[in-house]
Amino acid sequence: MKLKLKIWRQKNTEEKGHLVDYDIENISPDMSFLEMLDVLNNELIEKGEDPVAFDHDCREGICGSCSLFINGRAHGPDKLITTCQLHMRKFKDGDTIYIEPFRAKAFPVIKDLVIDRSAFDRIQHAGGYISVNTSGNTQDANSIPINKNDADMAFDAATCIGCAACVATCKNSSAMLFVGAKVSQYSLLPQGQTEATNRVVNMVNQMDLEGFGNCSNTGACEVECPKGISLDNIARMNRELMKASFRK
């Protein structure tokens, strides 16, 4: 395959970025998208140019490191996958591909396609945990009876890998799908009840402090989420926050 790439290049957070055109040849349709970028970077290095910086780690759709806004969509044209799971067979020979970083004020660009997603870490630190006695008397989680439906919904919410596609694709740069998933995965389980009130209040406060936008229920986040996290998690977070506000 022969492709024209239009890649966002930005030296650092302070400088303005712009699209740079690259022509690339001999791309196999069986390559992953990140492997195609590896090929490009090898060529750039051989020419003595600065390679394109992009995030990646596990390359099997688990870690949530890879991002990339490809041809106007978070994680590219396919559904329920991360960028590392996207294959070049989804494109045609001669295509022009736009590659941009995930954009939101809360996610400043560090370099090229690499963004700072530590805002998500700070939201998690604010309440995305349960306190467990680890002194040797820890109760086996499997010994606590949990309704199958609740367990399934909690697991579905917990599959969120925090890749930030939801924020990137949202026209308001809202992080409510991420926070909704993190609140839901604990609020549905008995282990999460003790800290339920403070959790949702603290996580929503931190989300607002980070400068994310307001959710207007467009549903774009749900469509682009590589793990299919449902909007129901946002509705559940809304209910949890209302309950918590009455309790407080």
Place this chain on the structure above:
Amino acid sequence: MNTFFKSSIGKKLSMALSAIFLMVFLLQHFLINITSVFSESLFNLISHFMGTNPIVQFLLQPILIGGVLFHFIMGFILEIENRKASSVGYVMVDGKKNSTWMSRNMIWSGMVILAFLVLHFIDFWLPEINYKYIEFFPDDPNRYYTELIHKFENPYRVGAYCFAFILLALHLLHGFSSSLKSLGANKIYAHSIKVFAYIYSIGIPLGFCLIAIFHYYSNV
């Protein structure tokens, strides 16, 4: 609770509550207007009651105006906040692949509705206030129907009226279910909400348009 309404979710909830209040008002307005198609006397009777009842005039009307203002002002505040939350815009965005036109353009459909409401106030509400509270014309319980059909004599006015209601339908097609989601509606009601939202969002604006078209052709 004060902290709650300052949070992004609280603002979203207050927007949803004001939307539901306005949707209830719109339904009531439609039910009154539709009587004009069937019975001149019934329309005059209800309109006279609404126009002279002190509870409607001095309690419900100010609440309604407050609800309208709140919904629009909060809509603009949220839009400004959302624009601030976005950094540099994407060079290429393919929004139609993951969301509806209605959901992405609520601010624009809302602005057309706001422009219509301003004209509607100038057209209907201000003359009414002038008639009753400035000029102190004598009470006439039979004037409402005549005034209504007079408004729909001009085809351009009827066209503009229908255009605004098409935008209202688009606004409601997203806004109806969105407001219930904001209130935390459980997913088990999702299908019922979707069906009811379609019926309401298309049925009510279409009804308003048909009333206007009916009176226009009745007078030609």
